[in-house]
Amino acid sequence: MTSRATPVRVAVSVAALVGGATSGASAQQAGAPIHGTDDLARMSLEELLNVQVVTASGGEAEDRSIAAANLVVIGKEEIRTRGWRSLAEVLANTPGLYVVEDLVLPSVGVRGVTGGLRAGSRIVKVMINGHSVIFQPDLTALLGPEYIPIECVERVEIAKGPLSSLYGANAFLATVNVITRDVLAGASGAELSARGSWISKQPGYGGTLLAQQVTDSVGVLAAYSFDRADRSGLRIERTFPGQRPELPAYAPFFADESRDDIAEPSSFYAQLSVETDAIGSLKVQGGVQRLDAMGEFQLNSALTHGSRHSLQNAWASVHHDKAWTPRVATQLTAGVSRGAPTRDEELFLTGVRATSFRRNFASTGFQAGARVDASLSETLTLSGGADAIVDLADVLYYTEIYRADVGGHSSGDEVDLVADQDVRSAMLSTGGAFAQVQVSRIPWLEGLHLSGNVRLDKPNHWDAQESWRASAAYRWHDNLVTKLIVGSSYQAPSAVLLYGLTGFGRNNNVIGSETLPSEPPLKPQKIRSAELVVSGGVSMFLFEAAAYVQEITDRIEFTSLGANFVGRNQGDEMHAGAELSLRLAHERIAPYVNMAANGRIAHVEKGELIYETETELPLYPFVLALGGVDVRIPEIYANVSVHAKLVSARGAAQGNVLLNDSEPYTLPGYATVDVTLSSVRADLLGGGSETAASLSIKNLLDQRRSEPGFGGFDVPVIGRSMAVNVTHAF
Template sequence: MLSLLCAQAHAQAVPLRPAAAPQVAALQPVVVTATAGERNLADVPASVSVVQGAALRERPVLDLADALRGTEGINIQSAGLGRRAISIRGMDAAHTLFLVDGKRISASSSGISHSDYELGWVPTEAIERVEVVRGPLSSLYGSEALGGVVNVITRTATDEWQGSLSSYYVKPAHDTGGAQFKTGLYAGGPLVKDVLGLSVWGEYLRRNALEDGSNPGLSLLDRNVARSGNAALSWTPDGRQRIDVTAGAGNEERDGVRGTTAASYESDDTVRRRHYSAAYRGDWSWGSSDVKLYRSTLYRENWRSDGGTATGPNRFVDTVADASLKLVPWAGHTLTLGGTARREKLEDPTVNRAGRLSMQHYAALLQDEWRLNRQWELVLGGRLDWHEEFGREASPRAYVLYHFNDALTFKGGIGKGFKAPTLKQLSPEYESRAAMGGRGIIRGNPDLQPETAVSFEAGLDYDGGGWNANAMVFQNDVKNLIETQRAASCDIKGLTCLYYQNVAKARIRGLELGGGVDLPWQMRLDANYMWLDPKNRETGETLADRPRHSGGATLAWSPLPAWTARLRAEIVGRQYNSGSTPRTERPGYALLSLYADYAINRYLTLQAGVENLGDRRLAAEDATSYSLADEGRRYYLGMNARF
């Protein structure tokens, strides 16, 4: 009973090919993010990729950026200071919503420049799978789900105790730093059979700083030491009801050397994450009910060795109450009705004179999954959000599925997404003097409206058993993008005043291709490709930091039941550099990595590999041409124990 209800709550599924699982399991049978309920992948009204947690534990994965590299429709962008951000279909990284088990997490990028702290909430050992929905889902999840949603599904307790322990060490070939060590533990099982289950996990990671090859003594990648832990109780009082209570914490220390070679200083960040949640699910004769109460907190404090002005401290708090009902009022119709209340709070000395600001959000949603017959299905939905500052925002969505047969499906839909302005952007008292090298002052604007996008997609999915393929065209029309605009005059002598304004428009269209095939000699090939045409509709220029061509591939080979080898490729095409005047293009590049696993027995697997076989160090050797730093060729040893 416990395992059955766990599956209903998290829609877990067993990997189809555990011995040679590619990074993206295109044949994953069940996903939950696209409709807030369980759906077979062939019937999902959206473009979805699923990355299996088991596949992530077969290679070095520092955070979600590593986990999703090479995934269809995903580009890894630079967030500055060597940090990374996730872009879906060429949309801004800020237009990606991050969830853990369907619950939103605090996005540090909304208030801290060059931050990536939202990428490290869940240890790799605790991940069952990661679902990536490409395209807007504000009709279900509200703000930030403008470009897509990344939902991390965690492992839960089953009817028998089981666990795993994974560790790896990465040694770069160069003596400029960047070595990594990481170990994680998961255990879960029943405390009271069929009634009470417990899951616990923890992780420790350490990455050494990577030295800037062009500026000796400075850091391209920070030194990073992080510890995290989590405990979850699952109570099933009977076969129809389930209650989950979860608490987790993480502490992280980052330090790097900034400035110039002649005038450098050490910058240290202390980051603390906390999250708490309680969830209830009931399955009834008339449908199902879900209630979630949760809070996530992220605290960050900065210190500088030169006595300069440190940024922060910053504290982000998201408190959410969420409830939904699933009903089947008529044959062929599945209705979802839901409501959300959210309080967003920021403590920051720059946000206003009081150093703290909060906003209330409320929302109601309705979705109808209408199966017209065996071939046709129409999904209609919409969400109405109310924000105490800018008012109402509606997010409708319509999607159609047509099954030509059991293997071939047409998918197409249109939807609207939005992103609310951040608390800093909306605050009339917010001031930042970091612009224009200290010569500019940025101020908030309480009259800002949400950034919005209307997105369309259409394509085909084919699953022929031994091989599968998909093709999808899409277009995102984005408006009201928030940028800083120079004021005609400034009330502070010697400075330039800039205000946030809704000014920019963009049109991003593209093509996605993906597929996989079982080959002779126990081999399998999975590959994907994305072509992008991103345009600034105000200037007609191509948007920067978006490669026109990108893709990934994995060739897996299992010559013996105990042996698996994988060759992974990540290809990133040419793209314009956002930091250059006049505009210049960054060259494209390809990264190849080789991994091998050997299962000594059913409980212990040894792993080894070489990442970045071609030794492309990118910004570590040419910061002018590249925005992302790489340690270059590096050697990997790891192990995974199951018990």
């Protein structure tokens, strides 16, 4: 490693942590002038603040500081030096987002708003290279290591705020775009990674194999990743007064600890890229995601030592870009996906071994879209397009499997818990069209950049849904930019929320609103927001500050229906918050801090909007702070990263509040410290190959805590863990 590369790597981490740069971004659209790693060595401060991004515009590269969204960009170098192995870890360390981990499917909250029961990421749109990749039955992404091999990721762009005006339904509170390696910008070769892990002294292992082949105009990338982790040894703690261990309903929660709590996620990703003057840019990509985890702390299944959640999601997409003239370009996209449980899934009720259950739900999804970009002049660009998505859903119901002779049933019998009159399948479709205008470099206002979007969607189950966005950014100086962003978005309910049937025990089931004739129809929820962002830098001091207010109408919340839950539109509420990122860079040492605070300032109560400040929100902290220091030690070819997180108290889930005699309670705040020691790549074995290694210790102080849960208990979280990873590139 040359001495010149030392400040480059520091600068990359600096800019990424304040949402300003990545370690080598790749061009995602034809002709997109994204800076590469070599360019960063020559970049000034203002260039570091304006590394180009593609998510806020819908595909066209633009400066991050003037993009029509509050964007955080986390590059591959930061991911590597932090020891992060999944998209969930990236999101959990993003200011303004909070991830609730239940050891099966993480739930993402954004700026004080969460999806509630079994939320996953359904209030966030998650994409790979601009293509939505989710487990369609629940409208959620499988965010763990199963989402994509992390070695394929070049950077992650996280746009906070509404973006339905570009991406349609479910780009509701944030949009996450995983940008993969630019295959054509690389060289042919292969990488092999092997890793070992220890969670509370329980060993685990994993590995990744990546290969790519590149010619002048064709590139092929393929990667497979797998892991095995043992999370055993966790105990449920008493977290609210009504949770008395002597009561029969609660006794099983405290009688045992988790055992054989194995997670075995795996992921496959492949990409074919072709780029020529004649055909433009063609990208074909796809993958298989497999979530496979024991569910020791899931609803109705606490400490069964046998419940296994196993979901598989297969997807593929094709994306074509072509610049027909210097001023006119087109994009065409299409995709297909199939998601369902695997035959390995088996769920048990707490304290019951005579029978088990299997979920029956699936989705086959189709996506297609077209877009035209026209630069009418040096100052004016118009874009427009249309897209559609069709979801052919098999409705959620349960099958009960008898493992012993019970009543009139023999061991091995299977009974579908669905009636003849129940809906077995449904189609959810949405077609939409959008228009975008961008104005910049106005002769009399060189620093002004204006952007506006409008979109109209027509879901087959609801009235037409409109969304819009407007942004005004002004570059006061090379190192100082302000921008104002206003907009609206909507989020449509999933097939499970509409049609899901009960059957997994007698309580804590999610019941679809369409299966209950007595319930009012469930409508999409909507958000309007306004945000002011200021970003800049002096010398090697970089900063970004944001303040926002957002109003949610027809908020979807889970409320009790007897012993079960149903999603209902519960009225309106308003939130306000602020975020701040600071970073001081030096050739060897770079401290940083990111802070976010959010509170609810109004909500509907008995039909009236009540203005009162609340800082204790369900499942979400009032204050989230991230900080640490990166140290570069070129003499030993090493990086040291110390990363800390401070989280304030979180309010309990609505289901547990009801069990606590409707008395709200909070889970205590906590602080964690992670330390990662990583090496730069070096030719240790000769022959031009490169080897790198890392040692990462998460939750160094072994901070034990619980995250908000449902069904009478809160979820214990893993304590100290350690991982060693070695990568060899051929």
